Amino acid sequence: MNSTWLEIIIPAPAFAVDLICHEMIELGSQGVTVEERQLDTFVMPDPDEHSPEHFHLKTYFPNADRAEQLKEQIAERLQALKTLMPNLPDIDIELHPICQQDWAEDWKQHFTTTRIGRRLVIKPTWEDFSAAPSDAVITLDPGMAFGTGTHDTTRLCLEALAQLFDQQPLQRVLDVGTGSGILAIAAAALGAQQVVACDIEPQSCLVAAENARLNGVDNRIQITDRALNELEDGFELVLANILAEENIRLAPELVSRLAPGGSLVLSGILVEKEQLVVDALRAFSLSGPNIYRTAEWSCLIYRKEA
Structure with a gap:
């Protein structure tokens, strides 16, 4: 599948990463990565790992023809976040059209089946999983x-x-x-x-x-x-x-x-x-x-x- 998507790069201070990620998902982003590490994946970060002060978020949207509209919407969301975080600096974002096949397959390396609690299981669409009779399994595709x-x-x-x-x-x-x-x-x-x-x-x-x-x-x-x-x-x-x-x-x-x-x-x-x-x-x-x-x-x- 070779449809064109938008990759939007957002430089962000560490304290704002989670909230900006949330705003991008609310706008319809179909994936967010941080400094080549998946922000919202099944691989939990090492709590002892040194955390830099700044990151580059990469967020992905379908419909590349919405570039200008998305740029305005993202700018509005970032401006609104300043009411919650007055020390959030002005952020200049970058937009790049890319082909879906250039990134969608890369998601797979970041995801594996995970169990939450005794019964809840979340698994990506491309992995096989033998569920126990009591398991509640959610199947997902990050590309969706x-x-x-x-x-x-x-x-x-x-x-x-x-x-x-x-x-x-x-x-x-x-x-x-x-x-x-x-x-x-x-x-x-x-x-x-x-x-x-x-x-x-x-x-x-x-x-x-x-x-x-x-x-x-x-x-x-x-x-x-x-x-x-x-x-x-x-x-x-x-x-x-x-x-x-x-x-x-x-x-x-x-x-x-x-x-x-x-x-x-x-x-x-x-x-x-x-x-x-x-x-x-x-x-x-x-x-x-x-x-x-x-x-x-x-x-x-x-x-x-x-």
Whole structure:
């Protein structure tokens, strides 16, 4: 397949890499690499490895004829990030048209099947895997803009999700800011019968719908761009892998969507902003949080009082 894609190079300080990656996925990027190392892969970085202060992100988009539009959209996203990170410098990006075959096959060397918790397994399409009867297997293709699950914030959510399903079966799950749909699909694969996945980005909804179909769980996942306050309540589990400020802003709606005794999983939270979220959630009748951290990210798990 020789269709033309856009490779966009974004020089970024280390502190901004994760957030910029998140913004690119939201815009419809179908892959992001960092300094020749995969940012969101199944190969976890060595925690003792020296980390440079600056990286070059390479992000890939289909439809090379959208170059100018994408350049403007990326510039807007980077400018918006300055409200969260005032010390973010001005960034000049580079755009290069490339053929799909020049990069799509290179993804394969970075991915292998990985197990999360006792039952959840994520595997790329090109690998064979002999699943145990109890395994919940998600098959993915990074070329389909699928969040692969080992970016720190997504990995934290998947681990929390797997843990909660191990504790008891859950039937109704809400995934707020679904992105690629990986958390919603994992919930359905683990046994949830009704999953609502919402996202304000139309492109994310399209990608999530396709990924749900590819994994054969689209009949149990409702994907919507409706506002959170328009959705029903009574969910046994609510997931929100969004930024700390959004977790705080949406806290009343997130908590109100929970059934009594239900669990609330909040991620996308920088460790330095963890206390802000904890302080904000004290206003609600919740137990917890149990806090899990990796690198510079936190995941908070609460339970609503019965």
